[in-house]
Amino acid sequence: MIDQSAAEIAEAVRSGASSASQVVKATLDRIAERNPRLDAFTEITADRAKARAAEQDAALRRGEALGPLAGVPFAVKNLFDIAGLKTRAGSLINRGMPAASRDAVLVERLEAGGAILVGALNMGEYAYDFTGENLHDGASRNPHDPDRMTGGSSGGSGCAVASGMVPLALGSDTNGSIRVPSALCGLFGLKPTFGRLPRSGTFPFVSSLDHLGPMARSAGDLALAYDAVQGPDVSDPVCAGRPAELVTPRLAEGSIGLRIARASGYFREMAHPEALEAVDRVAAALGATREIELPEARRARSAAYLITTSEGAALHLARLRERPRDFDPAVRDRLLAGAMVPAAWVLKAQKFRRHFREIVLRIFQSVDVILAPATPCRAPRIGQTEMLLAGRKVPVRANLGLFTQPISFIGLPVVTVPVWTKGERLPLGVQVVAAPWREDIVLRVARALEARGVCASPVAAWRS
Amino acid sequence: MSAGEFDAGAWLDAVAKLMELPIAEEFRPGVLLNLKITAEHAAILDGFVPNDHLDPAPVFQA
Numbered sequence: 001m002i003d004q005s006a007a008e009i010a011e012a013v014r015s016g017a018s019s020a021s022q023v024v025k026a027t028l029d030r031i032a033e034r035n036p037r038l039d040a041f042t043e044i045t046a047d048r049a050k051a052r053a054a055e056q057d058a059a060l061r062r063g064e065a066l067g068p069l070a071g072v073p074f075a076v077k078n079l080f081d082i083a084g085l086k087t088r089a090g091s092l093i094n095r096g097m098p099a100a101s102r103d104a105v106l107v108e109r110l111e112a113g114g115a116i117l118v119g120a121l122n123m124g125e126y127a128y129d130f131t132g133e134n135l136h137d138g139a140s141r142n143p144h145d146p147d148r149m150t151g152g153s154s155g156g157s158g159c160a161v162a163s164g165m166v167p168l169a170l171g172s173d174t175n176g177s178i179r180v181p182s183a184l185c186g187l188f189g190l191k192p193t194f195g196r197l198p199r200s201g202t203f204p205f206v207s208s209l210d211h212l213g214p215m216a217r218s219a220g221d222l223a224l225a226y227d228a229v230q231g232p233d234v235s236d237p238v239c240a241g242r243p244a245e246l247v248t249p250r251l252a253e254g255s256i257g258l259r260i261a262r263a264s265g266y267f268r269e270m271a272h273p274e275a276l277e278a279v280d281r282v283a284a285a286l287g288a289t290r291e292i293e294l295p296e297a298r299r300a301r302s303a304a305y306l307i308t309t310s311e312g313a314a315l316h317l318a319r320l321r322e323r324p325r326d327f328d329p330a331v332r333d334r335l336l337a338g339a340m341v342p343a344a345w346v347l348k349a350q351k352f353r354r355h356f357r358e359i360v361l362r363i364f365q366s367v368d369v370i371l372a373p374a375t376p377c378r379a380p381r382i383g384q385t386e387m388l389l390a391g392r393k394v395p396v397r398a399n400l401g402l403f404t405q406p407i408s409f410i411g412l413p414v415v416t417v418p419v420w421t422k423g424e425r426l427p428l429g430v431q432v433v434a435a436p437w438r439e440d441i442v443l444r445v446a447r448a449l450e451a452r453g454v455c456a457s458p459v460a461a462w463r464s
Numbered sequence: 465m466s467a468g469e470f471d472a473g474a475w476l477d478a479v480a481k482l483m484e485l486p487i488a489e490e491f492r493p494g495v496l497l498n499l500k501i502t503a504e505h506a507a508i509l510d511g512f513v514p515n516d517h518l519d520p521a522p523v524f525q526a
Contacts, residue, residue: 208521208522296512298508299508299509299511299512301505302504302505302506302508302509303505303509305502305505306502306505306506306509309498309502320485320486321484321485321486324486324488324491329491329494330494332491332494333491333494333495333497333498334498336480336485336487336491336495336498337495337496337498337499337501337502338498338502339483339485340475340476340479340480340483340485340499341502341506345467345506345509347520348509348512348514349509350520350521350522351514351518351519351520351521352509352512352514353520353521354518354519354520354521355512355514355518357521398501
């Protein structure tokens with residue numbers, strides 16, 4: 001039952017074929033079985049989940065209609081506030097802060113739709129990470145090969161969904177932290193337009209670039225979750241005042257009529273052949289033969305890097321001064337360097353952000369969808385610090401997000417779709433990118449690819 | 465100073481002291497490496513000469 005999609009679970013609970021309590025019990029049993037080996041969860045909210053399930057079952061017995069996510073278990077990256085828990089954000093230091101008094105807005109909205117929170121998920125420290133490794137909580141492990149990285153920083157989110165512990169998780173994405181683990185764990189992951197979803201009640205990293213979004217094993221579940229959490233919230237000043245634009249009713253419209261192109265240049269120079277082959281398969285399935293260059297993508301990545309390191313450092317400056325030894329050294333050393341970045345470099349990067357946005361918006365006058373690899377390669381081994389890209393040895397931690405950074409830099413909506421090669425155990429991801437506010441397009445394309453059998457997200461095989 | 469001419473070691477020694485950043489001896493190689501990487505990224509932006517009237521991306525709205 002719990003290997004089913006969120007939509008199927010909700011249908012079973014609404015119809016009375018399963019109870020929410022049965023779903024929650026099976027989920028908690030599954031987590032107890034798999035989490036000790038995979039390290040996805042850092043906290044399990046069992047009592048809360050059982051109480052919430054009992055409420056839903058009682059509501060159904062009273063004849064009340066349940067929500068679109070009735071009884072669907074979900075979990076959130078541990079930078080989301082959960083009332084009564086400390087929001088650790090992958091850090092040791094935050095464990096000394098007071099517990100959250102209220103859930104994050106996106107948690108409230110998913111639960112308002114009937115979903116049931118079952119816990120908090122492992123992540124890279126303070127979200128400054130693409131690996132899914134965490135010095136304090138251990139690395140979240142890739143369910144398709146536990147010796148491999150999940151990718152990060154929403155590594156626990158990737159692991160929990162791909163291993164079948166939950167059908168749905170929330171993550172955050174500043175430079176690729178939803179898309180990288182979605183790619184390496186073989187999931188559908190949505191990074192919506194910058195400003196679409198409120199970040200209220202989450203621990204920040206880089207306010208200029210932080211996004212939240214869902215990760216799931218189907219495009220339909222991604223749309224269901226996205227629809228449940230849309231809408232403005234005044235407590236996040238970056239959140240646009242746009243009303244919800246529901247995608248689920250439009251999913252079946254598919255990709256017909258859309259102008260689709262592969263990204264060339266930067267996005268083909270640095271990728272391993274298998275990552276390009278994944279893009280080409282997706283393009284072929286969509287009938288996309290056109291290639292399009294995103295000029296200045298390399299500069300976009302560099303500008304995103306500068307904004308990230310300096311804003312992240314400014315956020316943590318007092319903690320860096322007072323407790324430098326309580327950080328993961330890999331995070332600390334980057335933040336200390338970021339604290340010393342000249343202001344003129346950062347402001348130039350922010351001006352470039354405006355300039356690059358204008359360039360890319362012009363491109364979207366002649367194309368509706370751009371396809372690009374999500375990562376340059378499959379999941380590296382846990383502990384691996386270097387990899388070869390275009391013949392050069394480069395650090396893994398900074399370069400897994402090479403292709404995601406230029407896209408989120410200007411806030412474009414993206415769904416990462418999972419692609420498998422026959423005979424290979426590990427998946428790859430392809431970014432399906434559209435113009436701002438067109439989440440409907442990227443989700444429709446993801447659904448079309450799923451319907452054509454090109455993309456799929458099976459629960460990882462479990463060897464007990 | 466353009467980013468391309470940036471002397472990361474000299475910058476680290478001067479600025480860390482002025483900013484009272486606690487860079488212990490064993491932190492220095494990691495911080496220096498990251499400062500060099502940051503300067504490489506800044507140098508990639510050297511060729512971009514923004515128009516004086518180009519607003520930075522985050523524009524505050526009252």
